[in-house]
Amino acid sequence: MSTQPCPPDEGLLAVPRRGQWAMMISLIFIVGPAIDAVDKLSGALLVLTLAGFVAFVAVYWRTMVGGWKIEDRTVDEDAGAVARVLLLAALAAGLAAIGEADWSGLWCFVAAATGLRIDRRYAIPALFVLGAAAAGTEALSDPHGGAIISLFIVTLGVGMLTGGFRRLRVVNRELGAARGEIGRLAVADERLRFARDLHDLLGHSLSVVALKSELASRLIDDHPEQAAEHVRDIEAVSRRALSEVREAVAGYRRPLLSAELAGARSTLAAAGIEVDAAPAPVGELPPDAEAVLAWAIREGATNILRHSEASHVRISVAVGARDAALELVDDGCGGDETGDGDGTGLAGLAERVARVRGRMDAAPNAGGGFRLAVTVPLEAVS
Structure with a gap:
């Protein structure tokens, strides 16, 4: 039982293939505001809006799916992830400031990136701030109270969801490491058990062999028959010890x-x-x-x-x-x-x-x- 390191193209919080497809599909929800901007804007504002939109999609994709590696479990202080989340927030605020389209949904994507890449201690208060920003952006385009509250709740919920995914990935990695450690401890315990069994089996048998050999050497001149009996005992003890060792190796040895x-x-x-x-x-x-x-x-x-x-x-x-x-x-x-x-x-x-x-x-x-x-x-x- 062992754990394997992350593949070269996957970090600790890398998103699985199915998650990548889900994130790609989710980007459909911000295509509508981009189409509205194309219809309502022109000139420099249109170019600026489209550039901001493309930049937002690229940074979001890099933040959520990027293959940046983190080989250890210290992921809470990744300055690159914090910088990308701040850049997403700035792009969302910039697009909302240009107006002519309802960009309030962008804050949900910023919240998703915050929940996945920012440490929980800082992510939770940041999510409330993002929810407020989403509600404020929605209020500028549609001052309907129900929509404002709904967007606040959705933004907060999306961030909490991706934060739970982050925690799940970290816990899974820690669980894998714990399983590997349990496996190593089990192997060490089995080695100790086997060494103890061999000591107990051979220590007694070899002591008997040494005793019988000493007695046989003393009796061999004056009492050869008794010496021969001890030698036969040595043979029997040796054979029994060999059998016991074989049984111990097989794992079936239980003394009576x-x-x-x-x-x-x-x-x-x-x-x-x-x-x-x-x-x-x-x-x-x-x-x-x-x-x-x-x-x-x-x-x-x-x-x-x-x-x-x-x-x-x-x-x-x-x-x-x-x-x-x-x-x-x-x-x-x-x-x-x-x-x-x-x-x-x-x-x-x-x-x-x-x-x-x-x-x-x-x-x-x-x-x-x-x-x-x-x-x-x-x-x-x-």
């Missing part, structure tokens, strides 16, 4: 609480750590809650293997009416058991817990050791 409890018991016991683990809770947990608790067991067991130097670990899982709680306590060195130095271990777990609106407590115990506690709600998280 029972499997992680069994894996933690086996791995910690192989490291000579006594494990007191309650059985997995009976019944199904919500998938998101179960996944977070399973990741918590995996991360806790990995940190114990790497950092704790513990001899005893207690793992308990309790399921209540509204939430499920996991507690993992060891008797190790406590303060050093904080996960990886880069902070991707417990920090990644904390992000998982926060995503399901749960609570996490990871800190050394007062009497020694380390305690990891995670509580997650059982209701679905929107």
